[in-house]
Every structure is written in C-alpha cells, then in structure tokens.
Amino acid sequence: MKQVRKIYDKAFKEKAVQLSYERTNVSELSRELGITAPQLYKWRKEFEEFGEGSFPGKGNLKLTPEQEKIHELEKRFSRIKRS
DSSP, X not given: OOOOOOOOOXXXXXXXXXXXXXXXXXXHHHHHHTSOXXXXXXXXXXXXXXXXXXXXXXXXXXXXXXXXXXXXXXXXXXXXXHO
C-alpha cells in the first residue's frame, strides 16, 4: 500500500521549532507532535539558517542576498566548466 506523505504548514513548523528549544527532550516532543525527531532537527536547522524565510512552501527557500550571489556564481561556474 502506498504511504501518504504528510504536509505541515509554516505555522506548525515554526511552533514545533519554538517548542523544541523550550523543551529538554526533543524525542518526546516529536512523538507528541506526531513527527520524527530527525524531521524536527531538520526544521530547526532550516530555521537557524534562513530565519523568517524558512518554510515558504513548495520547496522554494528565500535566500539571503549573499546566498543568492553564491547560487548565481555557482550556476555561472558550472556553465563555464561545461563549455
């Protein structure tokens, strides 16, 4: 049987991250929320890296200006490398 992937909204993820910093036992919190501990740690890492730009939906992270510049330079480099 095909497993259905759950989708969580931005508010849920932000609240889960906030609670994970307030609690001492992340595994217990993740069980209470119905998610896995690695998923919660992934959300924490994303929130630390992107702050308010985290969890935009549809997998499109909002990059900082520095990250945008790095991304653009990497694209240019790969195009030059291919030619």
